[in-house]
Amino acid sequence: MAFENLSERIQKALKNLTGKGKISEEDINKASREIRLALLEADVNFKVVKDFIKTIKKEALGKEVQESLNPGQQVIKIVNEQLTKMMGEEAVPLNKSKHIPTIIMMVGLQGTGKTTTVGKLAYHLQKTEKARPLLIAGDIYRPAAVDQLKQIGEQLKVPVYSEDGEKDVAKIVQDGLAEAEKNKNDYVLIDTAGRLEIDEPLMEELERVKKVANPDNILLVVDAMTGQAATDVAKGFDERLDVTGVILTKLDGDTRGGAALSIRAVTGKPIIFTGQGEKLTDLDNFYPDRMA
Ligand SMILES: Nc1nc2c(ncn2[C@@H]2O[C@H](COP(=O)(O)OP(=O)(O)OP(=O)(O)O)[C@@H](O)[C@H]2O)c(=O)[nH]1
Ligand SMILES: [Mg+2]
Known part of the structure; x- marks a missing residue:
């Protein structure tokens, strides 16, 4: 599927963000660079990328890292959530007319x-x-x-x-x-x-x-x-x-x-x-x- 590469790339880029505690600003900046590159390489429109990075930064900054995750995994989680949100949360059906056709x-x-x-x-x-x-x-x-x-x-x-x-x-x-x-x-x-x-x-x-x-x-x-x-x-x-x-x-x-x-x-x-x-x-x- 089309985004497999994108997710994979982001994961690879972020897996060396380790450590515990809050996600630091440095973590986020490093992550943002990688995410930006991955999205641009996936051919996402540059303005969309810009907005996306802004959202990720806002979401990630100061967020407690969950026990089971390292900062990299935490950022990946946020990225995936935001990607899904951007694509729309659910499948959308066709509009149906009350009367045929x-x-x-x-x-x-x-x-x-x-x-x-x-x-x-x-x-x-x-x-x-x-x-x-x-x-x-x-x-x-x-x-x-x-x-x-x-x-x-x-x-x-x-x-x-x-x-x-x-x-x-x-x-x-x-x-x-x-x-x-x-x-x-x-x-x-x-x-x-x-x-x-x-x-x-x-x-x-x-x-x-x-x-x-x-x-x-x-x-x-x-x-x-x-x-x-x-x-x-x-x-x-x-x-x-x-x-x-x-x-x-x-x-x-x-x-x-x-x-x-x-x-x-x-x-x-x-x-x-x-x-x-x-x-x-x-x-x-x-x-x-x-x-x-
Ligand atoms: N691989 C692939 N080829 C597709 C797909 N959809 C359409 N095609 C091919 O794309 C070419 C153009 O498809 P058409 O359905 O004729 O496109 P159209 O928009 O009606 O084209 P016009 O009437 O000239 O404007 C055809 O060779 C299709 O077989 C697809 O999902 N995958
Ligand atoms: Mg046609």
């Missing part, structure tokens, strides 16, 4: 895994709730995007709503929702287009889709491999769309995990699922306490 809109930059994740989530809902979702193909810019979603739909035996030649995504979404209403689908998952970076036309389009769909969940899909940049992207999307949660993909890759911590800290929005591979089964609930 519950609507989920997927947003994110190009190639982050939106379309794949629509499929993974549909499968997850089938599995865990015997759900009957409908997928809406809201990425009209690449013809291949609609085919990709249709293929996923075939694999899962889930209907995919698309309109050939329609240029107004908001209209497709509106018609798709009417279709779901007719078929009494309990979930609607809306796939949307991505861009290389946040730009005005994309944001305007997503805002229009949000307006017609009034989604219960707007899930921002973020590629964990993008590290530092992920934080700014998350902030940008959240400011415009007020996302309800984050899905962190590609955690199976060689990622340093700092993105998760940073995104949560900067946007305050929970990570709800993680993507752990390319297959439709590779989606996991996110448990903050298992990350730290």
Whole structure:
């Protein structure tokens, strides 16, 4: 898991803080340097690191060291508690609508895994709730995007709503929702287009889709491999769309995990699922306490 290295590193760095009694200021300063390095190397946003160190210092200073621990272990305990706190204490579920369908809109930059994740989530809902979702193909810019979603739909035996030649995504979404209403689908998952970076036309389009769909969940899909940049992207999307949660993909890759911590800290929005591979089964609930 992504933070194993981080915890390990911090532990290694602090294990030579020995002695008894209170944690001294010198202990804390030494520990802080190591923690800062470990977090930066894990690709945590520098401002997040700064705030984190401040909190650790405040928490640790003058704290009695528990009988069974040395100062190093005590600091590790504080670090782990604060990491968990920052990630959110508990797993956060999806918002459910009182009346079917519950609507989920997927947003994110190009190639982050939106379309794949629509499929993974549909499968997850089938599995865990015997759900009957409908997928809406809201990425009209690449013809291949609609085919990709249709293929996923075939694999899962889930209907995919698309309109050939329609240029107004908001209209497709509106018609798709009417279709779901007719078929009494309990979930609607809306796939949307991505861009290389946040730009005005994309944001305007997503805002229009949000307006017609009034989604219960707007899930921002973020590629964990993008590290530092992920934080700014998350902030940008959240400011415009007020996302309800984050899905962190590609955690199976060689990622340093700092993105998760940073995104949560900067946007305050929970990570709800993680993507752990390319297959439709590779989606996991996110448990903050298992990350730290
Ligand atoms: N290893 C790994 N690969 C993933 C994961 N999620 C998605 N991918 C891969 O990432 C690539 C892009 O995924 P898509 O789902 O097409 O991404 P997208 O956001 O829809 O891309 P656009 O529609 O172009 O914006 C594909 O090759 C996926 O198989 C993941 O969790 N782990
Ligand atoms: Mg896509």
